[in-house]
Amino acid sequence: MTTPRVGTAAALAALTLLTATACGGGGSAQDSDEMHVWMYQDTLVVVQEGAVERFNADQGADGVQAVIDQVPGDNYVERLRTAMGSPQRPDVFFNWGSGSIAPYAEQGLLEPLDDHLAENPELAEAFLPSVLESGKVDGVQYGIPLRGTQPVVLFYNRAVFDDVGVEPPQTWDDVLTLVDEFTAADVTPFALAGADPWTEQMWLQYLVDRIGGPEVFARIAGGDSEGWRDPAVLEAAEMVADLVDRGAFGDSYASVSYTEGGASTLLSEGRAAMHLMGSWEYSTHLDQARDFAENDLGYVAFPPIPDGAGDPANIVGNPTNYFSVTADGPHLDRALEFLSYTAQDEYVADMVANGEVPTTADAEDVLADSPDPEFAVFQYELVRDAPHFQLSWDQALTPEVATPMVTEIEALFNGQRTPQEFVDALAAL
Amino acid sequence: MSAHAQGRAAPRTGRPGPLWALPGVAFFALFAALPMLLVAYLSFTHWGGLGDPAFAGLDNWTRLAGDPLMHRAVGLSLLLTVASWALQTPISLLLGVWAAGRQRGRAVLSAVFFLPLLLSSAAVAIIWRALLDPNFGPPAWIGPALGLGTPDPLGGGGSAFWVIVFVAAWQFIPLHMLLYQGGARQIPETLYQAARIDGAGRLRMFWHITLPQLRNTVTTSSVLMVVGSLTYFDTVLIMTDGGPGTDTTIVPYLMFRAGFRSWELGYASAIAFTLVIVATLIALVMVRLTGFGSMRSTREGM
Known part of the structure; x- marks a missing residue:
């Protein structure tokens, strides 16, 4: 009889020991002198790296040091959610604003920034009010813009258009004609990264908005799934099916990945003529195919659809990305202080130098310093003149529906x- | 001889005390039993990974029973299991038996066959995905050369599934080959010598000596394959992400999708718990049916 009792006691001891060490490990990571800033990994992170360097220099040698944790884009959302449900939360993190941070705000995991902005009016005034707006959840400010604005536009390869002897599309009929001409010339009309369905989502976002206006998706986002039965959605889906049948995306797009650069390379190598993509595509090409980006990368707005109810000036994409601060973090004050670095002149200059269009109120004045001022002004005017800027559907809906x-x-x-x-x-x- | 050995050892052995099982039991309890209990509990809640789980009664279980995606995933998982077994068993058995012999060049070839086992699953999946890329991989020039257009094996619903079956086989045949090699080495040479005296050919010897003697190895290898296929996940995640559409969404991937894409961890737990029960039941039934559990000797009468 003694042995089992000894056994139980030993097992309990072992268990306690293991759990105790596990907790210890968790606690110590939080006590370090490092302030963790989570960034979505891509070529634009250099801008945030510059901000971190300036922040750390201002802190002095013995102060808290900010560290950027670059999280691969494929599973940024999963990694963030897991971390937010654990004690290992980042102090500051990249996100898409409104819908994407609503679950965290509901759980009280985010620091409301209204007081901080009231105390630092110069920070609040630095950004376009319409862009700050998307950093709110239920009227409370949780996000500060950290990136340029990212409308989705139609990129094209100028060299390919010259070879085939055609002009970029101005109307939907142009699109259909171009599809036939490029197919005949053995060029894929549109590069499409079918393995990353959010790239396909861009097509539907534009088509639904052009055909039925922003009200169609607003109803769906409001929680009414019957909103999908709006005739505009069916018509948009039929147009997609028609494009697929015409060979607009070629015949082998289903396994092409965007995050690994597949679709962008098709465009820069001239194997595809056009690519509907967020404006970050410009920086991607600048990084991966500089010659192409500087000489042959063209862009136009998404064309209007005949008899569509939506304003042809509407755009879709990401108004911008935001930094949010986790509540009760060990470096809360420093994290709030760090937010101001996104409105500094050096930061804005870095953004412009990397081809981004800042959402700061005085952005128009500095756009001339952009590597391609023409593209920067094109985007800026697109955003400024758009009556509606539709946030990506999968960011606007809750994950149970979006997935x-x-x-x-x-x-x-x-x-x-x-x-x-x-x-x-x-x-x- | 045996009586003598027993007599000498009796005072010291007998059954070992339960204390010896403690490290194993504690490890199992902490890293298998406890998480399983938590998963069982979570399957009766709604939980998004933040805050506290909310009790949901049988919601997740009734949803599971009526979810067409789950029905499809179960079908695909069963097909994957059967196809993997049917593809891997004959190949690894033949390779294993061959590798147990003493032919010239055997060691070199065995080492080559063994290589895939040294690579991590993620590496294997990434390599094969790159190799099958329709625009930048070999299909981009092999296809047109053969007049096939550009084949996109991972982009077609049916073909993507069979690519998964193939990659699983490529990755795991070496392991099973190793099992069969070990099993075949254990077969006493005297059996073959006796058969040769009786005039048996190679095929007869394989059929009447090697195969029956490998009975337990076949069971071990099959249980590993079946349980492995039912819980196969990483390759699907990296190569197809459950797609195109949901054509490679097998049960473990559906569990991941429900848990870490939709953030319905309660529903994902219901899927996970179903998987645990089904895999355990299948393994038990297989062991029972094959008589593996009775530990009968394959050398009775020798």
């Missing part, structure tokens, strides 16, 4: 769903 929605979009583009099946599946979410 199956994105899968359905992928299935529509792969021809695994007819437009009607697509609408029915979404309405059932």
